[in-house]
Amino acid sequence: MATHEVTNQVPPRAGLDEFELNVPLTEAVLEYGAGWAVPDLHRVGRHVGTAEFQRDAQLANTRVPVLHTHDEYGNRIDEVEYDDAYHRVLSAAVGFGAHTAAWAHPGPGANTARAATFMLFAQIEPGHACPVSMTHAAVPAMQTTPEIAQKWLPRLLSREYNGTLRTGAAWGKTSALIGMAMTEKQGGSDVRAGTTLAVDAGDGSWRLTGHKWFCSAPMSDAFLVLAQTQAGLSCFLVPRVLGDGTRNVFLIQRLKDKLGNRSNASSEVEFDQTVGHLLGEEGRGVRTIIEMVARTRLDCVLGTAAGMRQSVAEAAWHVRHRRAFEARLIDQSAMAAVVADLALESEAATATAMRLARAHDEDATQQEVAFRRLATAVSKYWVCKRGPEHAYEALECLGGNGYTESFPLARRYREQPVMAIWEGSGNVIALDVLRAITREPDTAEAFDLEVSRAVGAHPVLDAHLTATRRMLRDASRADASAAASGARRLVEALALALQASLLVRSAPVAVSDAFIGARLGPDGGRLYGTLPAGTNTAAILARA
C-alpha cells in the first residue's frame, strides 16, 4: 500500500524544441549568418529534446564502453564495444551534419550552423562530441595532402554512420570518423617530447613504432598521429583497417577510467610497425596538425557553452516548478538571482562561441583570421574554466536531486573539466595567448578592433577596455617570466572584454548591463547569485 502521494516534484523536462527555447542561440544563429539553417536546427532541437534521446544519453554514460583486445580464438581485434544508445546518439549527430556540414556546404554562416547543431547535441550528450569534433577538425590537415584528401574526404563528409570497423570481405565503408593521437606518457602539452618513431617503408607508406597515452574514440576509422622521422616531428594518417581489408596494428592496452566523459572511450595504444601515411611536409607535423588543434579548441568552447545551456535549462525548469516555504523557488529573489547569474554566464559563452564559429567561415578576411587566432585561445581558456563551477551551482538549484545520477547535472559537473584540460590546459593556453600577441601583433590589433566596437556603450566597459590595453602593452614589453606569471590575469581581462563587448552589441540591455556590472564593476560578487543591486533579473530569466 502506498504510504504517501508524490507531490512537489518537478515534471520531466522532455518533448521540447531545445533550439526554440534557447533564445541566445536562436538570436546568434540569425546574427551570424545562418538564418537559412533555422528549419534544420528546429529539427535537431526537437530530436535532442525527446525523452528517448535523453534516455539514450543516460544509457550511453552508464553502460560504458568495453574493450575487447582479443576474439574468442585469441586473435587480436582491439575493438571497443559501445551500447546501442551511444551508436544512436552518434548516428543522429552525424546524420544532421554536426561533424562536417560546414566543409560539405561551405559559405557564409556554414560554421555558425554547424556550431549550433554541434551544441544542441552536446547539450544533452557530451561524450559523442569528441569524435564528431575531431572529424570536423581533421579536414584541413587532410587537405594538405591531395592523394589522401581525395580518398578520405568524401568519407568524412558522408552523413552515414557505421560504428563497425568492417574488415575482410565486408571491407569498404563509405563513411569515416577521425581521431587523433598526440599525447604520450612523457608529454602531452609538450608534444615535441614524443618518442614514437616513423620509418619510411619505401612504398609510399611509413611504419610507426611507439605508444600514445591518450587516444580517444579508438573505434574511429583513422587517426592523425604525431611521430618522429629523421626530419623531426611529422604528422601521419593511421587507418585502423588497411586497403586490403586487414587490420592495421593498433594495440589498445586499456581504456581510461575517467572522472566523466564516460560514453566516450579514451584509450592507451601502442604501435608496432603500424602503417601510416605522411600528411603535409615531413618534419612539419605540428604545423600540419595545428589547424586541427585550433578547431578542436573552438569545439571545447562550443561544448562548454552547450553544457552551460543544459545547466541553465535544467535549473530554470526546476525552480519554476518547485515550491519551498509556500512559494515557487523562482519567485524568491535569492534563487532568481542565482539562476539569472547562471543565465548571464551561459549567454556570454554562447555569444562568444557563435561569434568565433562565424570567424571560421571560408569568407573570413585576414582581419577575421587574425581575430580568431587570438580570440579562440582566449575563449578556450576562459569559457572552459568557467564550466565546472557553473555546473556545480546549477546542480545545487535542484537541491538533493541535483547531486544524484537520476538527473543530468551530476553528469554535466563531471564532464565540464575535460574541456579545459583537452587540447591545451589552462596555463598552456594562457602562454599561447602571450605567444600570439608578441609574435603575431596583428592578432591583438584585430582583437582590439572587435572589442572596440562597443566603446561608448557603458562607462565600466570603457574603463575595462582601457585597462586591458595597458595590460596588453605591459605584457608585450615584460620579460618572459614576468609575462608568463601574469598570463592568466591578462587572458581573463581579454575574455571579459570580448564577452561584454559582444553582449552590448547583441543582447538586451538588461543582460549586458547585468553582465558588465557583475563581472567588471565594483558591485559584483565572487560566486554566482551576487548580482549588483537593481539588476533586472526578470528580464534575464525570461530568456532562460
Ligand SMILES: Cc1cc2nc3c(=O)[nH]c(=O)nc-3n(C[C@H](O)[C@H](O)[C@H](O)COP(=O)(O)OP(=O)(O)OC[C@H]3O[C@@H](n4cnc5c(N)ncnc54)[C@H](O)[C@@H]3O)c2cc1C
Ligand atoms: C578525457 C581525455 C581525453 C583525451 N583524449 C586525447 C586524444 O584523443 N588524443 C590526444 O592526443 N590526447 C588526448 N588527451 C590528452 C590531453 O590532450 C592532455 O592530457 C593534455 O594536453 C595535457 O597533457 P598532459 O596530460 O601530458 O599534461 P602536461 O603537459 O604534463 O601538463 C600538466 C600541467 O602542467 C601545465 N603546463 C604545461 N606546460 C606548462 C608551462 N610551460 N608552464 C606552466 N604550466 C604548464 C598544464 O597546463 C597542466 O596543467 C585526452 C585527455 C583527456 C583527459
